[in-house]
Amino acid sequence: MTHTLRRARALAACATAGALTLTACGTGAADGGSTTLTYWLWDASQQPGYQECADDFEAANPDIDIRVEQRGWDFYWTGLTLGLVSESAPDVFTDHLNYYPEYVTRDLLLPLDAFVERDDLPMDIYEEGLADLWVGQDGNRYGLPKDWDAIGVFFNRAMADEAGLTQDELSSLEWNPRDGGTYEDAIARLTVDANGVRGDEPGFDKGNVRTYGLWMSLSPTWNHGQGQWSMYAAANGWQPTDQNPWGTEFAFDDPRFQETIAWYKGLIDKGYMPSLAAQEGVASADQFAAGNAAMVTDGSWMTGTYLGLENVEAGIAPTPIGPTGERASMFNGLADSIFAGTDHPEEAWQWVKYLASPACQRVIGEHHVVFPAITEAWEIAQERYADEGVDVTAFTDHVENGTTFLFPIAENPGAIGSLLVPAFEAVISGQQPVESFTDVNEEINALFE
Amino acid sequence: MAVAGGIPRRNETPRWRRKETGVALVFLAPALLGFLAFYAWPTLRGLYLSFTDYDLLSAPEFSGLDNYRRLAEDDVFWNSLWVTLKYVLINIGVQTVVALGLAVLIHRLTRSTVIRGILLLPYLISNVVVALVWYWMADFNLGIVNEALGWVGFDAISFFGDPDWAVPTIALVNVWRHMGYTALLIFAGLQTINRDVYEAAAVDGAGEARIFFRITLPLLRPVLALVLVLTVIGSWQIFDTVAVTTQGGPVDSTRVIQYYIFDQAFTSFDFGYASAIAVVLFLILAGIAFAQLKLLRAGESDQS
Numbered sequence: 001m002t003h004t005l006r007r008a009r010a011l012a013a014c015a016t017a018g019a020l021t022l023t024a025c026g027t028g029a030a031d032g033g034s035t036t037l038t039y040w041l042w043d044a045s046q047q048p049g050y051q052e053c054a055d056d057f058e059a060a061n062p063d064i065d066i067r068v069e070q071r072g073w074d075f076y077w078t079g080l081t082l083g084l085v086s087e088s089a090p091d092v093f094t095d096h097l098n099y100y101p102e103y104v105t106r107d108l109l110l111p112l113d114a115f116v117e118r119d120d121l122p123m124d125i126y127e128e129g130l131a132d133l134w135v136g137q138d139g140n141r142y143g144l145p146k147d148w149d150a151i152g153v154f155f156n157r158a159m160a161d162e163a164g165l166t167q168d169e170l171s172s173l174e175w176n177p178r179d180g181g182t183y184e185d186a187i188a189r190l191t192v193d194a195n196g197v198r199g200d201e202p203g204f205d206k207g208n209v210r211t212y213g214l215w216m217s218l219s220p221t222w223n224h225g226q227g228q229w230s231m232y233a234a235a236n237g238w239q240p241t242d243q244n245p246w247g248t249e250f251a252f253d254d255p256r257f258q259e260t261i262a263w264y265k266g267l268i269d270k271g272y273m274p275s276l277a278a279q280e281g282v283a284s285a286d287q288f289a290a291g292n293a294a295m296v297t298d299g300s301w302m303t304g305t306y307l308g309l310e311n312v313e314a315g316i317a318p319t320p321i322g323p324t325g326e327r328a329s330m331f332n333g334l335a336d337s338i339f340a341g342t343d344h345p346e347e348a349w350q351w352v353k354y355l356a357s358p359a360c361q362r363v364i365g366e367h368h369v370v371f372p373a374i375t376e377a378w379e380i381a382q383e384r385y386a387d388e389g390v391d392v393t394a395f396t397d398h399v400e401n402g403t404t405f406l407f408p409i410a411e412n413p414g415a416i417g418s419l420l421v422p423a424f425e426a427v428i429s430g431q432q433p434v435e436s437f438t439d440v441n442e443e444i445n446a447l448f449e
Numbered sequence: 450m451a452v453a454g455g456i457p458r459r460n461e462t463p464r465w466r467r468k469e470t471g472v473a474l475v476f477l478a479p480a481l482l483g484f485l486a487f488y489a490w491p492t493l494r495g496l497y498l499s500f501t502d503y504d505l506l507s508a509p510e511f512s513g514l515d516n517y518r519r520l521a522e523d524d525v526f527w528n529s530l531w532v533t534l535k536y537v538l539i540n541i542g543v544q545t546v547v548a549l550g551l552a553v554l555i556h557r558l559t560r561s562t563v564i565r566g567i568l569l570l571p572y573l574i575s576n577v578v579v580a581l582v583w584y585w586m587a588d589f590n591l592g593i594v595n596e597a598l599g600w601v602g603f604d605a606i607s608f609f610g611d612p613d614w615a616v617p618t619i620a621l622v623n624v625w626r627h628m629g630y631t632a633l634l635i636f637a638g639l640q641t642i643n644r645d646v647y648e649a650a651a652v653d654g655a656g657e658a659r660i661f662f663r664i665t666l667p668l669l670r671p672v673l674a675l676v677l678v679l680t681v682i683g684s685w686q687i688f689d690t691v692a693v694t695t696q697g698g699p700v701d702s703t704r705v706i707q708y709y710i711f712d713q714a715f716t717s718f719d720f721g722y723a724s725a726i727a728v729v730l731f732l733i734l735a736g737i738a739f740a741q742l743k744l745l746r747a748g749e750s751d752q753s
Contacts, residue, residue, distance in 0.1 A: 280610025
């Protein structure tokens, strides 16, 4: 244990000491043998793209082998933590903004500044803001951006046609927390009870709904309402923290947040959205496929899943325009980070550098599962979608119009999640009023004192 | 004990016995090593860690009784104890009755090893697979269980999503998995009961019910006590079913104690606090095992 840490610290010190010492820190390749690097990611649908990158990289660097390993999201972070302790962690891994603060504050990630400086790597090729997300509170850089995502509304085309809603109408909906605006009208219209009565028609039986206008999919892991409610709260002028990244004061006591959640909960009371109990279980995309939901708010990384459904033709609409006069979408970006205890920092850096390069990100763009971080590469993804007749401007407009807000990066994400998940479930299920967030907010802010 | 004269010293261990002790040690060694490395040492270390502030990734810092003080005031911890207790009561209550019934049935009605084998089938499937299959089958919107309830005119139930249903559902899923195994353990106990006792009872004109309550149950007590101790301890440690289905939700209704320990350790990196909870769980389990063995007089049998 202490041994691991000493080694990790020594390597970290070694890497920050300056470019000259870098090669001295590296081992493995120097003696002519081949080096094997382990690389982890969680999304199986992205694996083919990254395997192609790995093959290209190996062809150019015959002395380095890349072993791409996919671990499911649910146990990715537990596995990584255990790996970090038992020295079996991957050399390089896909990193998430919600989790990296835990690792950075414990010196487990290799700072990349000395490498970036030595190789004179440009940081302005990435979509604006993505590279800065990975700069820790200590001013060091701990990851290179690989992709970005935004939130949109996936809708069932046949159901929208039946309800008389066109793509244009769905793309220009407005929302407010008082009556939900035209957005709630559309949700009500798309809700159908067992007798075929729509949510906005007299005689609608909210206790016996066949198709919900909107599907809520709460996750047991805290994700700041990324795909559930964050776009409404932000379009209502709310920001989750005093500053981002590295905020130390949360704003779940803000009325703009609480009235948004009150409205969201109201959809359940009106029968337009399944209750907390009813949404537990099979994933939202499957409920959408089964015709239980007409619309689902979800991330751009799910585009392939929704659009690829066999029996349902899906369309994508942007998130609604809120009281601020603008749409909003959380902007999240993944990066590749290097484990500070790796035996091969130099080789790991070469691989990370390649993953963040236009060469690899163009490949990822061609595979168009996610939007790569480099502008020209995500434009490739957009074209590939267009080739298939899929319009992804619902996502890309957010980036082009600057209507995104960053995923909140803060310390103590685990403890914050433990407080917020039950609190949120209590409010959504009606056990607690929205005002209960004020107390929870105090508890969260106390974590930073 | 030295006694003068030619009388042999009776306390001297005979040569063959000394030799046997050596052999016994060799046979014991693997289990003993396993016990020391995987039980005794982790227990001691866990005890030590419960008095520290430790995040696994940096060295532990001694913090005295801080973790225990925090424990006393932690509502989530007390709630998790309560949730676990509810789970154990439902799980063990139903499981013991069902398993006992099954054991008596296979004891009295069949000698078929195929039927005994079938009983054991659910136990051969991994916990996680069982949990996931039931999770999908009991889904509110798409599950076959609710579909079937619909045919007979019941409303759909959100088995895993409704705070009132989640714990009973998880408890019953595990009853389904473990009942065959438990029945087999009890069945083994039934076979040790002398057949003559049954014949005598039959001759005296006792009915099946009377035989069960007056003969089977009392004579089965030591085995039942052992089975109960084992299953109750196992039941308190419920984790996997929760981890792959509800993950503690909704609203902490399934945040059982083991899952809370896991949560504190691996999502909040609070291994010191997690160890303190684990120590409390250890004490609870030790207390329960001791009380059960005492109350059920597991060491004695009515059969002589």
